[in-house]
Amino acid sequence: MSLITARLLGMALGAPLFSNLDLVVQKGDRIGLVAANGRGKSTLMGCLAGLVDPTEGAIQNARGVRIALMQQDLGAEDLAHSVRAALTDSLPAETRDWDAWRVDVALDALDFPADLRDRPLATLSGGWQRIALLARAALDEPDVLLLDEPTNHLDLERIGIVERWIAALPKETAVVVASHDRAFLDAVTWRTLFLRTTGSADFALPYSRARDxxxxxxxxxxxxxxxxxxxxxxxxxxxxxxxxxxxxxxxxxxxxxxxxxxxxxxxxxxxAKPAFREESAGRIRLAERGATARTLLAIDTLTVTTPDGRKLFTTGRLWVQPGDRVMLLGANGSGKSQLMDRLAHALRGADVSGIRAGPSVITGHVDQALSHIDGGETLQSAIGSRFPLGEQRIRTLLAGAGFAVERLARPVATLSGGQRARLAMLILRLQQPNFYLLDEPTNHLDIEGQEALEGELTGGEAAAIIVSHDRRFVETVGNRFWRIQRGRLIEEDGPAEFFAEAMRG
Structure with a gap:
């Protein structure tokens, strides 16, 4: 049975996003929606939810169909409320008093901790906020569930919970998922829509097979x-x-x-129709310098602790050489961030006991929060303050990264997550490192951007230590795997066992 039918749908916001799109959402569908950043995924979701009017075409819903949209971000009015209050307020006013029990049921289904439910949403991590958004979308037991980037900010354990949660939904519930997480799409969908300006393509296959x-x-x-x-x-x-x-x-x-x-x-x-060519808005390209030393980094019986001195784990003797792409694996709270912080200090030349950096190391460091980029600086000054380049060269570089000339004087704080990630990658390329220290580098990158970054990291002899929850990225880029387990940092042959354990929780 058709729940939503879109015919010749089109949307233009300044420039065309998609056109002549035919889409039928049937009962029980599990559809993955794939496109580069800024190419219309969220807009199409808004159209399907009835929140956005398309520029052309029409959408017809089955009589009485209930559609729920999980948006990417919480509204400002939600952040001051507790999790429980924000979800309760989303219930219909006329049934709120006797349906409030649904809130805890929805949160229980997603393993949301009881001690966080009465805390203001603004005090929670991005991951817990995302789980709260997911629970709110499911409150009314919709016939069609539209999920916009549901795995952003989630660790592997939470991603595993969401995968199992989707699998446990009633079989007749249709789910449309917009995501850049390729492994997640393969796990939860069996149909894939590649959204394009013209000629969008729909396959009755999960992402990887549909992409082929x-x-x-x-x-x-x-x-x-x-x-x-x-x-x-x-x-x-x-x-x-x-x-x-x-x-x-x-x-x-x-x-x-x-x-x-x-x-x-x-x-x-x-x-004559040319073959479709669409890259992520701005190419991801890195550059590297050669390293003369055979060992770029050596670690010797290092003890990693929490800021208050509690021991997390110890290491034996480990080293990193040119071409080593080390994936650092471990559960949340196991000490990955603390180790990355100490490595960053050592690679910048600080004296850190247990860590020795080679003299030829040139480090490119990107942390999860992109904290090296000041939100108050402009795009132009973000490059000009770091590198001795002329104004025209800076404009050319930013244009190549997908930034229009009229945006160059705007503050970095006004950029989307994907745009900030592209700016961070441009700065990284201009540093020309031979050693990358990257914490969740694929956050906010679309699939085209992820694949471009994978190609850049695997195509040269630069070394890297990387933390990532993106399973496909880890498998593609990593050639060494360090795992924090039972108070020790050990080297393993691959990530499969860690992934399996992490997803089970």
Missing amino acids: SLDVEDQAAARRHEMDLREAAQLRRQAAKLNNIGVNSGSDLLTVKTRQLKARAERIETA
Whole structure:
């Protein structure tokens, strides 16, 4: 049964986001919605939820269908309320008094801690805020559940809970998920919509298999386009020859034939459709300098503690050499951030007991909060204050990262998460490090950006120590794996066992 039917749907916000989109959401559908940042995923979700009017086309809902949208962020009015109050207030006023019990049921289903439920949302981490948003969307037991980036800010344990929660929903409930988490999409969806400006593609397959099918279609389209252009060029050459002969002979017949060939070439050129090409808004590119020392970093029996001195774990002897891409694995609270902080100090030249950095190390450090970028500085000053570059060169670099000229004087604080991530990657590239220290680098990057970053990190000899909850990113980039377990930092052959344990909670 069709719950939502969209026909010839289009949306333009300054520039076209999507057009001529046909989409039918059936009972029990599990649909993954994929597009680069800023390409219309949230807008389409708003259209399906009835909150945004499309520029063109129409949406028809089944009679009495209930649709709930989990948005990416809480409103300012929500943050001052407790979790319980924010969810209770979202219930219909006429049934709120006797339906308030639903709030705890929804929170229980997502393992939301009881001691956090009466705390203001503003005091909670981004991860717990995201779980609260998910619980609120599910309160009314909707027929269609629209989830916009549900795994942002979540660790693997929470992602595992959300995956199991979606699997436990009633079979007739339709779920549409907009996400950049490829492993999550593979786990919870069996249908994938690639949203494009024109020619959006819908496959009855989970993300990875759908992406393979899409690549095959795009390659075939590229070949067809090339053949069409070759045929048009050949017709134009023939027309030119006939035109010369016709002029010399005075033949009206050849003149008519020449016009016919040119018209046919124009029709082919007009109808020829180039293969779809869309990169993340601004390319992710890194640069690296060579390292002369064979060992870039050595760790020797280091003890990592909490800020108040409580022991978290100890290490044996470990080292990092050029080309090593170390993935640091561990549960939340196990000490990953503390180790990364100490490594960052040592790599910047500080004297840190138990850590020795090689003399040729040039470090590129990006933490999870992107704290090295001041929200008050402008885009232009974020580059100009760090690197001795001329104004035109800075403008060119920022344009290559996807920033329009009119935005360059705006404060960094006005950027979206994805835009700040791209700015951070640009700064990282200009530093030309040979050692990357990256904490959740794929946060806010879309799939195109993630894949570009993967290619940059694996394509050279730079070393890296990386913390990430993105399973696909870890598997693709990592060639060494350090795991914090039972008070020790140990090296393992791969991340599979850690992933399995973390997802089980």
